[in-house]
Every structure is written in C-alpha cells, then in structure tokens.
Amino acid sequence: MRFGLLFLLFFVSGGSIAQGMKWQYFADSANIFSSPRFTDLNEDGVKDVVLGGGVEDVAITHGVFAINGESGALLWKVPTSTQIYTSALFQDISGDGIDDVFIGGRAASYYALNGATGEIIWQFFEGSANESRRKGYLNFFGTQLVEDVDGDGYKDLLVTNGGDYLKAPSDEQRPTAQLMILSGATGEVINQVYMPEQRESYYAPHIYKYKNKEFVVFGTGGETVDGKLWQLSYKRLLKNSTKGAKVVAQDSVKGFILNSVLADITGDGHLDLMNAQMDGKLVAVNGKNKKTIWKHQFEGAECYVTPSLGYFNKDDVPDFFTIIAYGTFPQYSKFELIVIDGASGDILLQEEVGTNQFSPCVAVDFNGDGIDEIVFVENVMNFGEDQQLSIGNQVRIYDIQNKKSSFVGEKRTGMSMASSPAIVDLDGDGRYELVVATSGLGMGKTTIERIDLESTFQQLSWPGYLGGKENGTLK
Numbered sequence: 001m002r003f004g005l006l007f008l009l010f011f012v013s014g015g016s017i018a019q020g021m022k023w024q025y026f027a028d029s030a031n032i033f034s035s036p037r038f039t040d041l042n043e044d045g046v047k048d049v050v051l052g053g054g055v056e057d058v059a060i061t062h063g064v065f066a067i068n069g070e071s072g073a074l075l076w077k078v079p080t081s082t083q084i085y086t087s088a089l090f091q092d093i094s095g096d097g098i099d100d101v102f103i104g105g106r107a108a109s110y111y112a113l114n115g116a117t118g119e120i121i122w123q124f125f126e127g128s129a130n131e132s133r134r135k136g137y138l139n140f141f142g143t144q145l146v147e148d149v150d151g152d153g154y155k156d157l158l159v160t161n162g163g164d165y166l167k168a169p170s171d172e173q174r175p176t177a178q179l180m181i182l183s184g185a186t187g188e189v190i191n192q193v194y195m196p197e198q199r200e201s202y203y204a205p206h207i208y209k210y211k212n213k214e215f216v217v218f219g220t221g222g223e224t225v226d227g228k229l230w231q232l233s234y235k236r237l238l239k240n241s242t243k244g245a246k247v248v249a250q251d252s253v254k255g256f257i258l259n260s261v262l263a264d265i266t267g268d269g270h271l272d273l274m275n276a277q278m279d280g281k282l283v284a285v286n287g288k289n290k291k292t293i294w295k296h297q298f299e300g301a302e303c304y305v306t307p308s309l310g311y312f313n314k315d316d317v318p319d320f321f322t323i324i325a326y327g328t329f330p331q332y333s334k335f336e337l338i339v340i341d342g343a344s345g346d347i348l349l350q351e352e353v354g355t356n357q358f359s360p361c362v363a364v365d366f367n368g369d370g371i372d373e374i375v376f377v378e379n380v381m382n383f384g385e386d387q388q389l390s391i392g393n394q395v396r397i398y399d400i401q402n403k404k405s406s407f408v409g410e411k412r413t414g415m416s417m418a419s420s421p422a423i424v425d426l427d428g429d430g431r432y433e434l435v436v437a438t439s440g441l442g443m444g445k446t447t448i449e450r451i452d453l454e455s456t457f458q459q460l461s462w463p464g465y466l467g468g469k470e471n472g473t474l475k
C-alpha cells in the first residue's frame with residue numbers, strides 16, 4: 001500500500017492554508033501560455049523562473065524572460081515578434097557552467113538563449129511569419145531534450161513543426177506537419193519526417209520505453225479536423241522514416257492536440273498511455289497491446305487542458321484528471337474537473353469549476369493522509385459595483401476525499417490562460433514554494449508570483465506541467 005508522509009509546518013482550516021507571498025513580478029506585454037520552469041541562472045544557490053509569453057503576431061518585450069527566484073527581480077528579457085508558448089528546457093551549451101534556455105512558439109520561433117544574459121545563441125528562423133510559411137516552417141511544439149544525436153556532445157531537441165492559423169476551421173486542406181530533431185548546439189535540423197497520412201499536428205512529441213526500446217508518441221489532427229495518436233520507433237525517426245508507425249488511438253471528429261500522460265495502470269510493468277481528446281473523450285490505452293483499458297465520452301464537451309496524474313484513492317495505481325469544457329470554442333457554458341480511477345476507469349469526481357479553465361493542474365498530498373489534493377488556478381467572473389464584468393483568479397486546493405477546498409494566495413485580476421502552477425523547492429531548504437503565472441488580458445496585470453508554503457512534502461505526485469520529470473511520465 002502506497003502512503004506518503006507530510007511533515008506539516010502549516011495547517012488547513014476554514015478554507016485557507018497558512019502561507020506567505022514572497023514576491024510578485026509584473027510583465028507588461030506578456031500573456032502567459034508557457035508553464036514556469038526552474039534553474040539557477042545567477043549562481044546564488046536559488047533556482048530562477050523562466051517563462052515565455054506574448055500574443056500571436058504581436059511584437060512583445062517579454063517574449064522570453066527570467067526572474068530571480070529569491071527576490072522576484074527581472075534577470076533578463078528577450079523581445080520577440082510573436083508568441084512564445086512552449087515551456088523552457090535547459091542545458092549548458094555556452095560552456096559557462098550555467099544552464100542555457102531552449103524555448104519556442106509561433107511562426108518558426110525557436111531559440112537557444114544564454115542563461116546568464118538572455119543573449120541569443122541561435123535562432124531557428126530569423127525572417128517574418130510569411131517568410132517562414134513560404135519555407136514550410138510553421139509553429140513549434142516541444143517538451144523534451146533527447147540524448148546526443150549528432151555526436152557533438154550536447155543533447156538535441158525533439159519537436160513538431162506545424163499548424164497554420166490562417167486556415168479556416170472548415171478548411172480540411174491543412175499543411176502537413178513535420179516531426180523533427182534539432183541540434184541543441186546550433187538549431188540545425190538533424191532529422192526530419194512528415195506526419196503519416198500527410199496530416200497537420202499541434203502535438204508536442206515525447207519518448208517512452210517499452211521492452212528497452214524507445215518509441216516516439218505524437219498526434220495528428222486539429223480542433224476541427226480528425227486525427228490519430230501514433231507510436232513510432234525512435235530508431236525509425238533517426239533514419240528519417242515513419243515506416244512501421246502504429247496507431248494508438250483515433251478519432252473521426254477531432255484530432256489529438258494535448259500531450260498524453262504515461263504510467264503503469266495495469267500492473268504488467270509497462271507504461272500505459274492516457275489522453276484527453278479534443279472532442280471530450282478521455283481514454284487509457286494499454287502500452288503493451290494497444291487495447292483500450294477504459295474510455296469516457298463527455299457529450300457536447302471539448303478538452304483543452306493537458307491531463308495530469310495523482311493518487312486519489314487508497315490503491316497504488318495512479319489516477320487521471322483534467323478539466324473539460326461544455327460547448328465549442330470560444331463559447332462554453334461550464335467547465336468540469338474530472339478525476340478517473342486509473343485502475344477501474346470509474347469516475348471519482350465530476351464537479352463544475354470556475355470559468356475559462358484551460359490551465360493544467362498539479363497534485364500533491366497537502367494534509368498527509370496519503371491521498372493527493374488537486375492544485376489549480378481557478379478563474380472566476382465578477383461584476384463590480386459599477387456592474388462592469390471582470391475576471392479574477394486564485395489558487396485553489398481541492399481535497400476530493402473530503403470534498404473541501406482551500407485557497408492559497410490573494411485573489412488577482414486577470415486569468416490563468418494555459419500556464420500550469422508549479423510546486424518547487426527553489427532554495428533547496430526542503431520547504432516548498434508555489435509559483436504561478438497569470439495573464440492580464442487588458443483587465444489587470446500579468447503577474448508571476450512566488451508563494452512560500454513553508455511545508456515539506458514526501459508525496460509530490462505531479463508538481464508541475466507534465467509532472468516531475470517534465471515528460472508526462474509519472475514513474
């Protein structure tokens with residue numbers, strides 16, 4: 001039986017958790033879609049915060065920026081010509097002993113930045129959005145580094161390039177996306193293949209192992225175009241081939257955009273794949289034989305929230321959770337938090353939450369009972385005294401065992417758009433901090449905030465976007 005212990009330096013009471021706001025940073029031009037990532041950039045022993053931001057096709061001052069983890073002061077910022085939405089990856093390619101930053105977004109934007117200064121080391125494409133489109137390069141999606149492919153001693157980047165926002169929702173003729181490996185040292189293309197069936201893709205590829213063999217998982221299709229979830233031998237990608245690619249799941253209405261999450265939920269020693277589909281299907285697929293383990297269809301719903309994993313009952317099998325939206329983008333009537341028992345497929349929780357909920361959630365055992373709580377930024381619509389509509393947000397901790405909520409930090413104006421909160425020990429003292437990024441949307445300040453939880457956890461099941469390993473894998 002799996003039970004984590006929590007040594008509490010705070011207590012839960014009356015709907016709030018004892019904590020303290022350490023700092024806030026306000027970014028003047030950045031709507032935040034990327035999730036915070038952490039590494040020590042100024043060598044003070046405290047991890048710093050790196051984010052991407054911006055608006056589609058709008059030049060911004062905070063395209064990529066780094067914040068001092070101790071003080072909240074700006075370390076550096078890099079202006080960009082369009083939105084940067086991937087979450088940062090790190091490795092030192094400049095040789096100064098400090099991690100450099102790898103991050104990308106729209107219109108062929110991908111950068112390697114000097115972690116100490118923010119100076120551009122390499123930029124994948126320096127022309128305009130129209131020029132990159134003519135060259136066949138669209139938007140970048142990526143979540144992980146891969147071991148050195150080109151033999152230069154540095155890890156390389158596994159990415160997808162695709163997605164043409166100029167296409168109308170009804171237009172089924174979409175440019176074929178590319179699965180690529182970029183050199184970490186130079187940004188040059190090492191390997192490159194087109195998607196099977198000549199389909200578009202918005203899915204950030206990731207690698208998992210089965211019987212000591214590596215496979216790339218990637219998705220095709222879009223918000224209004226059908227697609228499939230695929231598995232390809234990594235060795236085939238290294239040979240610039242998609243031969244032997246197998247379909248893991250498919251949908252005849254909409255595509256696979258959100259990253260899958262992986263854990264062994266069948267007890268056979270192999271990772272299984274769980275995915276939230278655009279048309280409101282939540283599905284688990286056996287990693288060994290590719291058969292469906294369980295599936296739920298939420299009629300009239302869509303899902304834009306990358307799923308997460310945690311432990312929400314007293315078995316040893318990870319459970320699955322996400323937020324679904326009823327309606328069709330951008331008009332939704334309600335949002336529901338869904339928790340599914342990983343072993344049985346039963347719905348453990350289905351409860352309405354907030355508004356405009358598009359940000360992933362995290363899972364940690366706050367109260368030490370061996371059962372995780374869900375941590376997410378809840379957006380709420382408000383009417384002021386002048387009857388003007390506004391939107392605000394606050395970090396909510398939901399105890400699904402006892403159906404109780406607590407809140408961390410103050411209420412802010414603006415909303416969480418797609419950025420996951422993160423629970424991290426920035427200064428290595430064993431006590432954890434919460435870092436959250438929310439966007440102003442013209443209604444308030446874009447805010448990055450550090451909240452000191454003053455707590456020590458042993459059970460941090462899913463502390464940030466795509467989990468503790470930052471690749472969608474629980475263990």
